[in-house]
Amino acid sequence: MKKAYLYLVVFTSILMSCSGGGDGDGGGPDPDVENTAPTVPTLVYPLSNTLCIDNNVVFEWNASTDSEGNAITYRVEVSENSNFSTLSHDLSSSTTSRVISLEKGKSYYWRLKARDVKGAESGYSSVSQFLTEGDGVSNHLPFAPELVAPAMNSEIDGTSTTLSWTASDVDGDTLSYDVYLDTNSSLSTKVSEGQSGTSYDATGLSAASTYYFKVVVKDGNGGATIGQVWSFTTK
Numbered sequence: 001m002k003k004a005y006l007y008l009v010v011f012t013s014i015l016m017s018c019s020g021g022g023d024g025d026g027g028g029p030d031p032d033v034e035n036t037a038p039t040v041p042t043l044v045y046p047l048s049n050t051l052c053i054d055n056n057v058v059f060e061w062n063a064s065t066d067s068e069g070n071a072i073t074y075r076v077e078v079s080e081n082s083n084f085s086t087l088s089h090d091l092s093s094s095t096t097s098r099v100i101s102l103e104k105g106k107s108y109y110w111r112l113k114a115r116d117v118k119g120a121e122s123g124y125s126s127v128s129q130f131l132t133e134g135d136g137v138s139n140h141l142p143f144a145p146e147l148v149a150p151a152m153n154s155e156i157d158g159t160s161t162t163l164s165w166t167a168s169d170v171d172g173d174t175l176s177y178d179v180y181l182d183t184n185s186s187l188s189t190k191v192s193e194g195q196s197g198t199s200y201d202a203t204g205l206s207a208a209s210t211y212y213f214k215v216v217v218k219d220g221n222g223g224a225t226i227g228q229v230w231s232f233t234t235k
Contacts, residue, residue: 038064038072038114040122046130049143051170055104055132060097064114064122076112078102082127082144082228084109105134107141107225131170142169142217145227155233159207164199165215165227173219181213185229205234
């Protein structure tokens with residue numbers, strides 16, 4: 001019996017030594033850990049209101065981080081439209097820069113987002129607008145106006161509000177503005193022409209209605225840029 005007991009102890013010891021290190025000692029990834037998206041990358045160059053002398057533009061951004069340490073790639077989008085409805089370029093990069101050849105003498109917008117190897121994507125970065133210099137250009141188009149108020153698709157109290165925006169020009173030209181306001185998104189009604197200020201008091205609006213407006217900015221040297229269509233609703 002003593003010999004049989006000894007064999008049993010030895011066999012049990014061998015079995016335990018071959019069974020692994022116990023809970024948490026496997027060394028591999030925990031299948032129960034949820035994969036999270038990388039952080040949103042931030043733009044470095046070109047930033048808004050940049051005039052790019054060379055149309056081979058070096059796009060640069062700060063790296064995203066990934067909590068699980070997964071490899072990251074970046075999707076870079078360039079468009080002539082601020083809403084990115086059509087893309088001039090849609091490229092990927094595994095580094096934090098990418099050279100893209102663009103047409104000269106045009107205004108562009110760009111943004112990007114990060115994606116890890118498991119398919120999790122960050123949100124989009126902020127959007128920057130920039131110009132590429134044209135051949136022999138002596139006057140550049142103004143940058144498209146940017147909305148200040150009312151916020152896009154917001155609801156306002158009452159039947160009056162102040163429309164406001166900002167705009168800039170790389171040549172430093174004095175700018176003027178035509179303002180269009182209508183309940184029709186085609187915006188056939190011009191409510192102000194050639195004004196110097198960057199705001200317009202809209203009064204006598206109808207209640208419970210959706211209004212659309214846009215601003216055309218002019219530089220006095222033949223350059224004009226049409227802004228995007230914005231909208232708001234009255235209560």
